[in-house]
Amino acid sequence: MLNPVVTRLARWTLPLCCAMLLAACAVGEKRPNPQPLPPNVDLIGVRPAWNTRLSAIGFPLQVQVVNNRVVVATNDGTVVTLDAASGREVARASAGAPLAAGVGSDGLVAAVVTQKNQLVVLEGGQVLWKHTLPTESYTAPLVAGARVFVLGADRSLSAFDERTGAPLWHTAAKTGDMLVLQESGVLIPVGNVLVAGMSGRMIGVNPNTGSVLWEAPVGTPRGANDVERLAELVAGVARQGQTVCARSFQTAVGCVDTATGRVLWTHKANGTTGVAGDGQHVFGGEWDDRVLAWNATTGEEVWSSDLLKWRNLTGPLVLGRSVVFGDSGGLVHLLSRADGRPLDRLTTDGSGIAATPVLAGNTLVVVTRAGGVYGFVPG
Secondary structure, eight states, rough: OOOOOTTTTSSSSSOOHHHHHHHHHOOOOOOOOOOOOOOOOSOOEEEEEEEOOOOOOOSSSSSSTTTTTTEETTTSSSEEEEETTTTOOEEEESSSSOOOEEEOOOOSSSEEEEETTTEEETTTTEEEEEESSSSSSSSSSSSEETTTEETTTTOOEEEETTOOOEEEEEEEOOOOOSSSSSSOOEEEEEEEEEEETTTEEEEETTTOOEEEEEEEEEOOSSSSTTTOOOOOEEEEEEETTTTTEEEETTTTTEEEEEETTTEEEEEEEEOOOOEESOOOOOOEEEETTOOEETTTTTTOOOEEEEEEEEEEOOOOEEEEEEEEEOOSEEEEEEEETTTTOOEEEEEEEOBBBSSSEETTTEEEEEBBBOOOOOOOEEO
């Protein structure tokens, strides 16, 4: 089986099959099978609270948390808001087309991007407006400050009025790379700065004008071919105040002071999913799903765990004294933040976890590839 992240590539000048062939050469044709897991230790006592069923999810979903609600989108363009405490459906709308990216929301409107490059903004079960983008996008739109921000696959940035869809500004792509990842990138607000990933760089942007305030290199592209030189910042960051830590795809993990754009540290790492943090540590999985913790101040490795190797992990979530990962078998693993020891293991429908788990209120929410949405609470 090919690496599930690296095979999701788009090439501007070659068909997708050629990009997949390059990926196969870069990562090998088969990943080892994971070792059997030990019996669950159940040291935390998390219990299922509710579950509901939506349709299938195959695009790079980002589950949005707004207050005590979660917003989820599915392949067919359906966008659903659920009450995290009960699993009750609060709202439902449709973009009317299959999705490539989503979902962004500020609690009032939701935004997604279709496979035909349409930005669709929804409110109250209806389409509020649509706008055709000049490029693909695989990152959930950011809805903030009465605006909708879009990170294009070509590394362009655009801003639109949340209510009318009027374009506010657009910055063209600065690189001519032939390969891009079909994975969610970094696009978050930090104070009055829009922080985005551009290849291996984290950039700070004025959200009112689109002007670049600073650029900070997190990972430097390296390798013998286009696939090996991919170094995009991938979604899932560790934020503590003005400090944002992120992963450069298969290259590095690093932290940046977003007030100044100063790189605090970078550490070589070859993972493909995002990171999370608790102020003391930054957590993430490597390409083989070995889980690592780095010192949040220095970047030094604190601990590592081989327990979940080859299980195709999601990005992590910090939850209480644990760090949480989903896997491609539909399991949810809670490891100790202190040393990586297993604390608990949860089951879903076996179809694979589709997105990084999230915390909404007191509920751990996970979404599966088959469209299952599960809420877990402390026992």
